[in-house]
Amino acid sequence: MKEFKILAVVVILSLITYWGVEPFAHSQMHKHVVGNEFNYDGKADIADATKEKLASKKAFWGEVNQIAKLPGNAAAGEALFATCMGCHNGAGINMGGVVPPNLDHAGNLYDKKYLIALIKDPAMASNVDHKYASTMMHPMGAVQAMVTAPQQIADVVAYVKTKKVGKLTPKVAYEEACGRCHSNRYGGLTQLGETPKFKTEKEALAHQMKVLDEQDLVKKYMGKLPPDLSIMIRARSEQYMETFIENPQTQLPGTSMPRVGLSKEGYEAVKAYLEETGDPSKDARHAIGPWVILFFVIFTVLAYFWKKHHWKDLH
Amino acid sequence: MAHFDEKAKPFSHKWLNERMAVDTVKKVLSTEYWIPKDINFLWAMGMILAATFGILIISGIFLLMYYQPDVKTAFDSVNYTIMSEVGYGWLWRHIHGVAASVVFLVIYIHMFTGIYYGSYKRGREMIWLSGMLLFVLFSAEAFSGYMLPWGQMSYWAGMVITNLFEGFSPTIAGGVANFPGFVEWLRGDYVPGQAFLTRFFMLHVFLLPLAIIAVIVLHFATLRLPHVNNQKGKEIDFEEAAKQYKHGNKKESKVIPFNPVFLSKDVFVMGVYFILFFYLVFFHFEFAMDPVNFDPADGLKTPAHIYPEWYFLWSYEILRPFNKDLGLIAFGFAQVAFFLLPFLDKSPVVAPANKRGLFKVWFWVMIVDMIVLTVMGKLPPEGIWTIIGLVAALVFITLFAVLPFITKKEKKA
Structure with missing residues (x-):
């Protein structure tokens, strides 16, 4: 029938245009980065390494992969973990530019190999060694002198992976992994966490001052204030988020953002929080959408019969 | 002075009709606003x-x-x-x-x-x-x-x-x-x-x-x-066709009322x-x-x-491949070109493009060119995209420049 032919032409031309300006154009505008399923084996670091760094990166990740094979002793690790508590104590005090993260859910949040690498050399693990003349200068660099033997590292990581686990809510995951550098104002979070309720404006302003001071420290450490993540989930594509969080250098070469080493579980929890603050209507959309569409399907069927009724004696 | 029935109830049909001619308005705008029957969903x-x-x-x-x-x-x-x-x-x-x-x-x-x-x-x-x-x-x-x-x-x-x-x-x-x-x-x-x-x-x-x-x-x-055009571009005697329709010759009549049929x-x-x-x-x-x-x-x-939203991309792409001043001219041209269409088309023929010889080619090249411009407008201006964009922009301008000549030659069907 003629009308269907015309419809086909209109639909095909519209779809070609859509394909051109959306999937195709975006595939050309953004470089394609392949993720590594949240496995941290140094493959990408070695592939992207400069000539000078290549040998050290290879050696570093080779050792990490070796340590990963050692059976760790969680009990021995617990004793060593006391060393970590000096900084990772939940006191919320800025050290060298950033508040050391609370490690209560580190076992869920972070990948095993990443933790090994981090204890071995934090700057190399987080792939920001380009920022430092010596990786000892990293705020956590001193750990290299504190936990040194491969077996020690394996033990601490075994302890973290078995004992520092718990129910990982999206919000906790976000606060521990991202919240010390990135605010999330739609979630009511600053770099100092949730803002308490104050009785007087003066107290509120005093707290604001503390937040600004903290932001200044982070700014000094990172070069600029890291962006607020309230609706980042809508500002970047899913693929970008995933590959960027796994290895920031792939999407933004030279960025001062460290790789945080999220496990798949950790990433899913963080993503859930970003969706909660940035795209809260998702469930409602999926619940209401089909009913609205059903309404218009019925509307269209009825309209079709109405049309038939009026047009039946015209031809 | 018109006649007003004092007994008519306020806001009754009669009362309104005497004041606003609602029956006539309804006829003119809806039930006797005639639309050709030979149309499609477009x-x-x-x-x-x-x-x-x-x-x-x-x-x-x-x-x-x-x-x-x-x-x-x-x-x-x-x-x-x-x-x-x-x-x-x-x-x-x-x-x-x-x-x-x-x-x-x-x-x-x-x-x-x-x-x-x-x-x-x-x-x-x-x-x-x-x-x-x-x-x-x-x-x-x-x-x-x-x-x-x-x-x-x-x-x-x-x-x-x-x-x-x-x-x-x-x-x-x-x-x-x-x-x-x-x-x-x-x-x-x-x-x-x-x-x-x-x-x-x-x-x-x-x-x-x-x-x-x-x-x-x-x-x-x-x-x-x-009146609205129809699928074949035929001239219709709307008065005659309306008369036919009103007499019940709906099959023969070439028109339908806007409300409720259209x-x-x-x-x-x-x-x-x-x-x-x-x-x-x-x-x-x-x-x-x-x-x-x-x-x-x-x-x-x-x-x-x-980049602008998709619907501005074609005119953005006409601006972009040129230097500042030429680009501005081309952009200005793109904004007014479609306004000029009735005056650039010199053919008196009103018919579907596919029945109009060279205009058929003109139409489909224009469609393809608009789509190409739209896509190129979004792509980063690098390498081959710049060249395709430039060619598409020139084709756009050329199409409007040649329109009077190809339509002048068109024979009356």
Whole structure:
């Protein structure tokens, strides 16, 4: 029938245009980065390494992969973990530019190999060694002198992976992994966490001052204030988020953002929080959408019969 | 003085008829407004546009209740207040955003339907011109609305587009077409800022919708005398055909009344359209809400790629491959080219393009060229894309330049 032919032409031309300006154009505008399923084996670091760094990166990740094979002793690790508590104590005090993260859910949040690498050399693990003349200068660099033997590292990581686990809510995951550098104002979070309720404006302003001071420290450490993540989930594509969080250098070469080493579980929890603050209507959309569409399907069927009724004696 | 029946009940049919001639109005505008019978679903695009405009107004009113035109709060009033705090605020926003994008798809279909069937000439020039005026007003409405969320793309698109009003380089023709200070006057500041946002807010929610409503009325009025075109471009004696229809010879008559016969088909097509529309609103709205605009406006950070929404891409691409002054000329040409169509088409034939010899080629090359320009307008101007874009822009200009010559040769069918 003629009308269907015309419809086909209109639909095909519209779809070609859509394909051109959306999937195709975006595939050309953004470089394609392949993720590594949240496995941290140094493959990408070695592939992207400069000539000078290549040998050290290879050696570093080779050792990490070796340590990963050692059976760790969680009990021995617990004793060593006391060393970590000096900084990772939940006191919320800025050290060298950033508040050391609370490690209560580190076992869920972070990948095993990443933790090994981090204890071995934090700057190399987080792939920001380009920022430092010596990786000892990293705020956590001193750990290299504190936990040194491969077996020690394996033990601490075994302890973290078995004992520092718990129910990982999206919000906790976000606060521990991202919240010390990135605010999330739609979630009511600053770099100092949730803002308490104050009785007087003066107290509120005093707290604001503390937040600004903290932001200044982070700014000094990172070069600029890291962006607020309230609706980042809508500002970047899913693929970008995933590959960027796994290895920031792939999407933004030279960025001062460290790789945080999220496990798949950790990433899913963080993503859930970003969706909660940035795209809260998702469930409602999926619940209401089909009913609205059903309404218009019925509307269209009825309209079709109405049309038939009026047009039946015209031809 | 007319006769008024004193006994007629206030607001009764008779009472109203004596005062407002409601029966006559109804006949003229609806039950005896004759539409050709030989039409297809493309003739429903006008009503679909009217419906979509209605949706834009209604959703816009709800958004307006919470939107704050302040550079400090605009972004969060849209992305937080409306999206998270207001009940169903997200629904109104998605409806508004998707409708603003889809309305242009329907406008383009409507426009190219008119071009294909030759519905812009022989008495229908004013329909075309008022329609093109609507296109310009809708473009301005879309652009001003795009400023309001005050995201990165709002800010930088606002910057780029207002920059165009600087005019030509001061070295051209002694600088007569260079307007120093004009851009600042438009913006109310050196860069887009509070004054800029507030004036675009005013344009978007008041002046432009008002102008659009007025021109829609004009557009309808221009249709009444020349009547709607039909699939074959046949001239119809509407009075004769109407008489036939009214006498019950509906089969022989070439016309149908607007209400309810034409409307019943319109409503059916509208139903199909709304299924698609709400599918997009609920499940596929990303195409209408660019990710870049979910980053708040930052005058110190230029986005890696600045591009307009898809419906402006073709004219953006006509501007882009040239240097500043040539680009401005080409861009200006692109804006007025379609207005000139009734006067550039020298053929008296009103028929579908496929029956019009060389014009058939012209039409389909134009369609392909518009799509190519649209896609190239979004791609980064690098390597082969720049060349394809330049060729497509030149083809566009050439098409309008040769139109009078190829249509002059056309023989009367």
